[in-house]
Amino acid sequence: MKTSTTTAVIARRRPSPPGLMALVAAALLLPACVPAPTSQPSAPMTAGSGQSTAQAGGPTPGITPAAETPAPGPATSRASVPAPVPAAPATLPAPTVPVPAPTTLTVAGTTINMTVVPVGVAAGGAMEIPGPFDQAGWYRFGPAPGADAGTAVIAGHIDTTSDQAPFSQLKSLAAGTAIQVGRQDAPPLVYRVVSVELMAKDRFDGDALFRRAGPHELKVVTCGGRWLDEVKDYSDNVIVTAVLE
Template structure:
């Protein structure tokens, strides 16, 4: 999977699944970005294994709201006359919604991704589609860079912003997202943008998917809030196929 240094991106070979996007009102299927391309070749000999997310996250149950529990009602020995208050205020149907619509940041190209928990502080390059419809990723010699899928939303905009990166490379060893699987819910991801603003995100989920079950709709589908999807490879390295068996997907929501 070697490539000349003057070629900034390379195509995908394995499949992540088929991301879908709306283009001019028509649903268009895009070939997904390659798991193999996110990996390059395995590290030899005896490479360190990247951390993997937990298969099952513990369930979180909300604390009971005791104040909301209705007070017990006791029957009175003598009936109490009831009174009906005259309606006041505005009928519910006429009241304006108290929940504001989500507001995203204006579109701006991302320049850097910072993930304090795993000590990532990497520059971002823009990637798009190759002529065959596959998603571009940084070359293996640029495996310390992350790639922003410029066809989708920019980080902070309403929608899914997608950032991809290698997990390792024979050329440099552990790559930009080598420790991505070590993230947990609540961790923070920051993306610096060309307009000087920083979009901050809080991790919602960290999951590992077999390449045959890549969650295309989660990563590439529409979203009514500002989301960030960070993707790399995971699972075990298959020497025969020359790639990892899984993809790690970190889904995060923007912190207003």
Template structure:
């Protein structure tokens, strides 16, 4: 369970929900079958190479749900749908039938708001590439844009990425870290593919911070 003792009162609901997740099964069906598409690696454990250092933090935006996620470097433009928790406490995930759909964890901040916002996506689905197939290729300084329902666009710059065993997923850091700026976390499957379970063993997490809003 997540330790809530250091989380401000206004954030405890988010932290409690994050701590309730069965993160070992986060995006567990990323494979969508008994094997990934040809040459798929499902993520990468190599640290992001140094690139342009992201600018300073931009002023956070008011609450507004996300509509579209765009990553120019990867050629990604994808709709964003809200995700909550299943009755068993696991986080919902985008349906495999819509491989280009991403999902925003609606119990946390909206992208552009102060704090960590989380968007999930599959690496592959039904043996075909999905929206976050190339997420491992992002480097420090690469841009991620999120258009919001209020018409504004929040632009984030990648700061780091992390490939972690699903059983050691950093719940608090991803879902409920106490921050004084707006941050985005993109989460997908990573690491080796386990043919016996049909799932990837790890989760790949990309961390980014807000550098521009308009």
């Protein structure tokens, strides 16, 4: 289904010059497909109530969160990348008990079994997206999985220059599907899918995606919709929403 919002975001990789990696576009919409923050965070957040202390391994394309909407970056291969998604400012008070950073993500009934790494905001304001198609990025300036409130955002590529990536299966998930999130030095969490949404990138709502308050949810994002050869990106973002069981 399609939803109107302000900025699209999600990673994508389509036939493009070899060695060209797709990055997440604005509002966590990569130069290809994921939304990112509207502005760059002033300081790293602590894992937990919207903040994390984990550090990203290296530069990667990304999405721009709502409150601080970073712009998306380009990609080096056909792997899809989320467009920038506006992210919330990284100035929330540190939680009393830090929430562990996510390390893996698996989805029942699929081949999705991804390593999750912490990412931040790329040049241009987009949320970073890991280059490897079998890796996903967790927006470390927002809530972590298991936080008391807000949305934990994890995004990754939909395909590569030669094949579909694991996240290409997100669009077909049924309500109730189990998503397990492994965490650093903590027991894993199990979420259940409540909805799968196809959101046009040119109407992406970064504020809703990178929400810092309200009921806790997990949002798993990638590219989707039609491939637009003229812009070398997908038309939409696939956004899976899940809640703790």
